[in-house]
Amino acid sequence: MKTLALLLLISAGSLAVTVERPELRAVRRRRRLASLAVALLILAALLYPDYLRWRRAGYDQGAVELLRSLHKAEVQHHKAHGTYLPLDKMKAAGLSPVEEGGIFEGYSYTSSASDKGYTIVARPTWPDGQSYTLDTSGYLNRPAPEKRAKTPEEKLALAREAAEKAPQDATAWVRLSEALAVTGRYAEALSAARRAWNLNPTAARRVLCDALIYRGGELLELGKPREALPLLVESTRLEENDADALALLGDAYRALGRETEALQSYRKATRSGLSSARAWLGLAQMLEARGEVKEAAQAYLYVVDIGDETHAPDAWVHEASTALKRIHGREDARQR
Structure with a gap:
């Protein structure tokens, strides 16, 4: 009861204050309104990003739908008139709600058109939005078709055409020589390289050396070391430390029975390029034949190591491995 009386007294006091001091009620009302305004501002700040996302998603979907309707309009116009229209003409014909460069529901639109096709691009007016490109295919944001790589024969045809159009251009003949070499036309490649050399020795130095090596190697494979020899000698004069040229030169000397010169070429090749499996193999074979096992x-071991690390022909690696077994077998037999 005492508690109830106390509550009634407090209530009465509050009422008395309210009655007696009406200005306090106005203050409290203003405070409530201010608090409500602050709460609404906080709520708006929390909800505004979601609102923007929702609104932009709506614009985004609207742009997609508009582009699809524009595609239908373009197709119908092309069927009727045999041409496609840019946005300005579509707008004038009543086929589009937006003109060239115009903004419609958050997106700006640009276009290009001809008898063969059209492209319409929709870009958002806010940063980091999704742009859309529509073309004659009707697909949105279709990736550009990848360019097919030209075949060696197609590259060769272009190189021939360029050399014919600019016969005084050393670069054109250099490129023709390279294209001929890629297709295995080594004699023609050498001829084109010499043409480039006559026009500009500096620009043609490397390609002429390569062409001499390719043609010399081809002649060796054809069993013509005597014809290959002068070409390979010439290549080493152009590039005296070219390991491939020196190794092939060693093969040519060896095929002609000129062993001292062959050994010299092989050794110089191995010093010029430790990865020259051809030079190491030729040197190893000659040394084994001379009893310097x-x-x-x-040298055979170098061939095997090169084959493991790079791309030496399997036949060379197999030959070197077989030779090592043979040599080790002889040594074991001697020790017994």
């Missing part, structure tokens, strides 16, 4: 075994 210890050095031969080391």
Whole structure:
């Protein structure tokens, strides 16, 4: 009861204050309104990003739908008149709600058109939005078709045409020589390289050296070391430390029975390029034949190592591995 009386007294006091001091009620009302305004501002700040996303998603969907309707209009116009229209003409014909460069529901629109096709681009007016490109295919944001790589024969045809159009251009003949070499036309490649050399020795130095090596190697494979030899000698004069040229030169000397010169070429090739499997194999074979098996075994081992690390022909690696087994077998037999 005492508690109830106390509550009634407090209520009465509050009422008395309210009655007696009406200005306090106005203050409290203003405070409530201010608090409500602050709460609404906080709520708006929390909801505004979601509102923007929702609104922009609506614009985004609207742009997609508009582009699809524009595609239908373009197709119908092309069927009727045999041409496509840019946005300005579509707008004038009543086929589009937006003109060229115009903004419609958050997106700006641009276009290009001809008898063969059209392209319409819709870009958002806010940063980081999704742009859309529509073309004659009717697909949105269709990736550009990848260009097919030209075949070696197609590249060769273009190189021939360029050399014919600019016969005094050394670069054109350099490119023709390279294209001919890629297709295995080594004699023609050498001829084109010499033409480039006559026009500009500096620009043609490397391609002429390569052409001499390719043609010399081809002649060796055809069993014509005597014809290959002058070409390979010439290549080493152009590039005296070219390991491939020196290795092939060693093969040519060896095929002609000129062993001293062959050994010199092989050794120089191995010093010029440790990865020259051809030089190491030729050197190893000659050393083994001369009875210098210890050095031969080391050279064969280089061939095997090169085959593991790079792309030496399997036949060379197999031959070197077989030779190592043969040499080790002889040494074991001697020790017994």
